[in-house]
Amino acid sequence: MSVREPFIRIQGVSKHFGEVTAVDDLSLDVYQGELFAILGGSGSGKTTLLRLLAGFEQPSAGRIVIDDVDMTDLPAFERPLNMMFQSYAVFPHMTVEGNIAYGLKKESMDKAEIASRVDEMLALVRLSDFRHRKPHQLSGGQLQRVALARALIKRPKALLLDEPLAALDKRLREHTQFELMNLQDELGVTCILVTHDQEEAMSLASRIGVMDGGQIVQTGTPTEMYEYPESRFVAEFFGTTNIFEGVVRDIGEATIRVHTDACGTLDLAFDLAFDMDAEPGITVGSRVWIAVRPEKISMSERAPVGGPSLRGQILRLGYYGNYSTYRVKLDTGEVLQVSEQNRARRQARAHDRQGHVYLSWDAKSAILLRR
Amino acid sequence: MRPKRHFIVMSLAFGYAFLYVPIFLLILYSFNDSRIPTIWNGFSLRWYASLLDNQQVIDAALLSLRIALVSATAATVLGTLSGLALAHMDKFRGRLVFTALIAAPLVMPEVITGLSLLLFFISSEAMIGWPAQRGALTITIAHITFSSAFVAVVVQSRLAALDRSLIEAAMDLGGRPFAVARDITLPLIAPAMLAGWLLAFTLSLDDLVIATFVSGPGASTLPMLIFSKVRLGVAPDVNALASLVIVIVGLGVLVAGFVMRRRQVGESHPTSATDPPHVVA
Structure with a gap:
């Protein structure tokens, strides 16, 4: 994986909110097909980094390049990335089907194509029987799958996940975690997930970057991070x-x-x-x-x-x-x-x-x- | 526990009596056959019948309804826009000041609002010749100004409770700002807009003080008519008129409550017995 060209390049990105520096001259390469976890405590800047990638925030300095296209100045609605929100942010007034189709409708794709893509996606996340349900009729795990399907339907170049498992209870988490990994394997989509939970990062990700004070302090595979930490901060963060x-x-x-x-x-x-x-x-x-x-x-x-x-x-x-x-x-x-x-x-x-x-x-x- | 319970029941009864006995009396006397309102002389519908013959009353009622409809609708549009603007101002330091400024008309004494609007209309007429005369138009404008503040507050509180990531999710999925407002924000704040509209409608229907200040010759709203009639002595047909207003407003409140309740029940009791069991695997 490491010999390939980086797919997502974050180059010297900084983000200041007034006096506060949330992301500090951060550079990071993510390769195609990777499931990369950004791990950090609260206030480490991990969420800001994800929002910079999604286009909800504009960097104060630096560039974000995805698949050789500079995305830095593109607004969120023009970026080929989709995000799964921590709260899932499933539209409460739309059915499961309506939620999943939303992204395609905004592309003004023809109706038959939308319908077939939505069917395919509903089957993939096993929600076909729930397609006409409203979000308030779904369980937490089902909502999470709606959010995932909605983010995947546009076949984004990368999927951004904000604490994907945080809202689920422990038993459901383990299950969902494997499901997420299978899905990622199947679709081969590059994923960047942000979490404060080292177990979530280690069990899901193929590579992890630990963030502290707006910077990435170490990147590596879960094994490398656990067995070969480079600093006391990383050693203490993992287990x-x-x-x-x-x-x-x-x-x-x-x-x-x-x-x-x-x-x-x-x-x-x-x-x-x-x-x-x-x-x-x-x-x-x-x-x-x-x-x-x-x-x-x-x-x-x-x-x-x-x-x-x-x-x-x-x-x-x-x-x-x-x-x-x-x-x-x-x-x-x-x-x-x-x-x-x-x-x-x-x-x-x-x-x-x-x-x-x-x-x-x-x-x-x-x-x-x-x- | 017993004496305390007693006390609570008593205070409840007293409180409700305080609120509703006068209204009940008013409705009761509207069916009184006697010309002297305070003496009961048997049941009759004559005062209701006499209202239908009274062109003055019908005109005032129609004027009030027209003003209420127009001003409630315009206030909902303006109030929603300012509510939206305020909710999006979260990074802006002056937000608190603006929020306070928009809410201030809520607590402003009506006499002062009325007076200031009257002064505004007079000076506007003097400077640009508009409005040429005061009447239905100036009352409508006055009602829009104060009721849009109410709508803005209602809409803004709904927006504040809204998960911002819903908006971001829609943007993330390719929704341009206008499309996001139409597809997501508007449907989600629609109940608040409806509540705001109903509030503005009843406020307008019910306003006497401001309307009196800014009205001109020939334009009498229903509250103005009732008030002027009462000044000549309590007339039984006014009782009938007031009873009708109470029934209309009461029905409106009931309908609004029913609509809101149905939404709430739909949101909080998701599963019914017919739903298939929830499958995780």
Whole structure:
């Protein structure tokens, strides 16, 4: 995918609202057929970026190019993009059919063609039986499908999705998520979705861009974002992580030795994918951070043989059925979060809360962070 | 709990009595056979019959209706336009000032509105020779000015409650601003426009003070006629006339309420027993 020409190019786009800078000199390439997620907290500028793409806002600087056509100065109604709104924004006074046909009617397409396209789309989102219903007669999931069908019927060059799953309850979300992915596969439409929910982004997107302070701080596949974050911000955004500060003591052939107050001296192994070249500027004496994911830590009652381990005591246990999380206080006073799959029925109580436990992790699982 | 309940029922009864006993008395006396309105002398429809023979009353009623229809319609157009303009002003700093300015006529004493309009018409006549004389036209204009404020407020509150992304969605789907206004905004604010129209219509039908100020010779609206008749003493045919007005206004309010209620019920009770069960998969 990455060798192809970018399909959507956002080039140095800024947007100011009075004194506030919502999007700050942001550049981003999205490739054809991708499902790209823009992930950020509230106030990160992600919604403004989506609105800039849709044409509801005009950028203060920069260009937006889609399929080699400069869209920057085109109004929303002339852009070959369609959006699915967070509130779905299904027209309450029109039937399901009327909603879906609206975009085509504005193209002044002939009636027979509209009818056949609408039939096709109704079948695709499985709403054929509901075509004459009004929106107030539909459930949340059905409304979402109306909104999706309405946005897809014009065969847009890209589909913009504003928090597509936020309004659905948990069970429906999972279902809808797969449905959305299937549909995207089937139609091959490029999607850009905006969300504050890292799970939504990771499960839906082929690539993710994390936004903070109006800028994209890192892009990558869900795996890259989770396993190889480039900053503490990204590491903490995706799931939970244990982060501690340290100073580089020694840089070896395949390992780097870091001294931390929290966990003593740790050896980190260079990973094949992210070696020292990707981390320039790290020398002996550099201040760094080490991140270890809770599920990468193994915990045992006895000190593991042939490897360093950290001794601690379990402070608190959280039982989630399929896994449990433990808060472990190390002898140094640092509290680490550890999670474990509950493989056997009785394992929730496997660890003694009174005695000591020993924590260890693979030298390749710890993440070295510069920022 | 019991004494408190008692108290509530009593206050309710008293409140309603306060509101409706005078109106009820008026309707009752309109059927009174006696020429002296306060003495009951048996049931009769003679005062209603006498109204039909009274050309003066019929003319005034027709004039009032004509003014109410024209001014309500014009006020709905103007009020809707200003409501739309105000709702789209969200980024504009002066919005609060403009909103307050449009709502001010709502609380302005009628005497002052009437006086200022009269002064306006007089000076306008002096400067550009128009309006040549005061009468039905000036009353209509006066009614449009104050009732368009009511319509604007009603429409604006409906627009404020409207999800802005509906408008954006329509634009996103290729609707140019004019098409979006016609396809989306207008149908969605239509109930508010209807409510505004009815409000303007009743306000116009009912106005005495402003009409008195800006009216000229020969143009007497129904309220003006009733008032002038009453000044000569309470006449039984006025009771009959007033009863008719009450019935007409009451019917209008009922119809409007029914229309609004039907819309609401349609919106809040979506599924009926005949609907197939909702399928998610």
